Amino acid sequence: MADDTPTKGLFGLQQQFIVKEYERALMYKDGKFERLLEAGKYTFWRWEAIELTYVSMRQMSEVISGQEMLTSDKIGVRVSLIAQYVVDDPIKAINVTENFSQQLYQDLQLELRNQIAGLTIDQLLETRAEMGTEITAKIKPLASEYGISLKRVGIRDIVLPGSVREVLMKEVEADRRGRADLVKARHEVATARARANTAKILSENPNVMRMQELEALVSVASKQGNVIMLPDLTNLFSRKSSDEK
DSSP states (O other), X not given: OOOOOOOGGGTTOEEEEEEOTTEEEEEEETTEEEEXXXXXXXXXXXXXXXXXXXXXXXXXXXXXXEEEEEOTTSOEEEEEEEEEEEESXXXXXXXXXXXXXXXXXXXXXXXXXXXXXXXXXXXXXXXXHHHHHHHHHHHHHHHHTTTEXXXXXXXXXXXXXXXXXXXXXXXXXXXXXXXXXXXXXXXHHHHHHHHHHHHHHHHHOHHHHHHHHHHHHHHHHTSTTOOOOOSOGGGTTOSSOTTTO
């Protein structure tokens, strides 16, 4: 990343370094840290023994994939997560740890194992979204000690053993059927109540029943070719039925 080609006009006595906009560089002189260089072009005499270590300031991702772990109920799962972070203190990132990216990976891996070891398989599936938040809260203070600002951690996927997936699918199907049966039973109860209410109304109001009968007869008679004969129409709407006498 450094351009240390000697400047021709000065007989190779100078060397140049370029720090890009998205970078910062730690300047070491005779092996000792001198200062942090911002983006720009820098020229030094060769006898100054200048070395630069570059650090990207862009957002980066750390992926922990396919980790085989045991839940608290001894079920093996494979879990992957992804973490997004930025270097907010290049001096700490380079001088405090040998490799800040590897250190972050190890911290995330350990915390992920701790989280899963304390959960049953059901709890793991139920709290998947919350796990990322909890891991972020635990690792963020640790990462800040070596110059990393942890932005977000999310569980990318959880792979269950085939036997566990089969059991869960059966539970889901049974739950779906149970809800369907419950809805059907509610409709049947509502229908039975409506019929009971209708029967009560008709028993208390005989004329309503006779009106329905008449409407049914009119509907049948309206069809071509049908003839309806009703005897004794004068008593059809008598005030009192024979049952009321």
